[in-house]
Amino acid sequence: MQKLEQLYEGKAKKVFKTDNEDYLIVSYKDDATAFNGLKKGTIVGKGEINNLMSNKLFAYLEENGVKTHFVETIDSRNTVVKSVEIVPLEVIVRNVAAGSFSKRLGVEEGTIFDEPTTEFSYKNDELGDPLINDSFAIALKLATKEEIDQIREMALKVNELLKTYFLKANIKLIDFKLEFGRFHGEIILADEISPDTCRLWDKDTNEKLDKDRFRRDLGNVEGAYSEVRNRLGF
Ligand code: C5P
Incomplete structure (x- = not known):
């Protein structure tokens, strides 16, 4: 090609x-x-x-x-x-409170949820990716109701699969962001899944192995990314 x-x-x-x-x-x-x-x-x-x-x-x-x-x-x-047509939604799934969830809702980082949460942000840099709900997404014509239902279902399935995958590498999947696109009329998963878009904590020590090390100036950013690479074996 x-x-x-x-x-x-x-x-x-x-x-x-x-x-x-x-x-x-x-x-x-x-x-x-x-x-x-x-x-x-x-x-x-x-x-x-x-x-x-x-x-x-x-x-x-x-x-x-x-x-x-x-x-x-x-x-x-x-x-x-x-080559997909990106659905302008950031789809976030959380298993454990952290980041904007903790800040906005006053919940201590590390609090484990009984069920994963899902949320949508409108992917728009000028507006700062505001948090929206299903009916806002439909009103803004970002996606149809059927597409939103499918996106949420796929995001939760990805969460279950990834949680299992990371646990084998002694990593807890705290939360992550997905993006979806349309390809020949079908919704498929797009963008990336990486330490930039996930919170990944060591299972035993809760050491952060993701971009929070950069966001929060925690040091050893490259070391954390390499650690994930070594543990997942790629
Ligand atoms: O900041 P917040 O707690 O909302 O982030 C939730 C998850 O989504 C984190 O894993 C973060 O890395 C990811 N995220 C992202 N891109 C954004 C916003 C959040 O990958 N623009």
């Missing part, structure tokens, strides 16, 4: 056209941002880790019946994906 012109450069990835209109090439960068772009930095080696980890997880999800945009790994930073 031929890599053609760049279509888009995001905070952590570049997207290129290919000679097949159904496919794009995503190229992962080491650039890191937080707080809607207010904090900027570099996490050396992150692009490679996020690319390979996402691909490994997407392949595992596909094997377990979740349709994703993943097609094939080209090299450590470049991947062929299906």
Whole structure:
């Protein structure tokens, strides 16, 4: 497949056209941002880790019946994906209170939920990705009711599959963000699943092995990303 012109450069990835209109090439960068772009930095080696980890997880999800945009790994930073129309929703699933949930609702970080929570944010940088509910998403015509029901069901299935997967590596899946897209009329999982988009805590010590180390200036950011890579064996 031929890599053609760049279509888009995001905070952590570049997207290129290919000679097949159904496919794009995503190229992962080491650039890191937080707080809607207010904090900027570099996490050396992150692009490679996020690319390979996402691909490994997407392949595992596909094997377990979740349709994703993943097609094939080209090299450590470049991947062929299906060209989806992104649904402008950030879909967050939480198993344990942390981050914005703890801050907004005054719940101590680490509080375990009986059932996972799901929430939607409107993917819009100018508005700061505001939290919305199903009826807002429908009113804004971001997705249909059927699509939203399907997205929530898929997100919860991904949560169950990933929780099991990470536990085998002695990692607790605290929360994560997913994005979905439409491909030939069907909703499929898109974007990435990586330490940038998940909270991952060591099962025994609760040590943070994710982007919170960058967001909160906890140090050893690269070490945490490498630790996840070593534990998952990719
Ligand atoms: O900040 P908050 O607690 O809402 O984040 C919940 C989860 O979603 C975290 O795992 C975080 O890494 C992820 N997230 C993300 N991209 C965003 C917002 C949150 O990947 N824009």
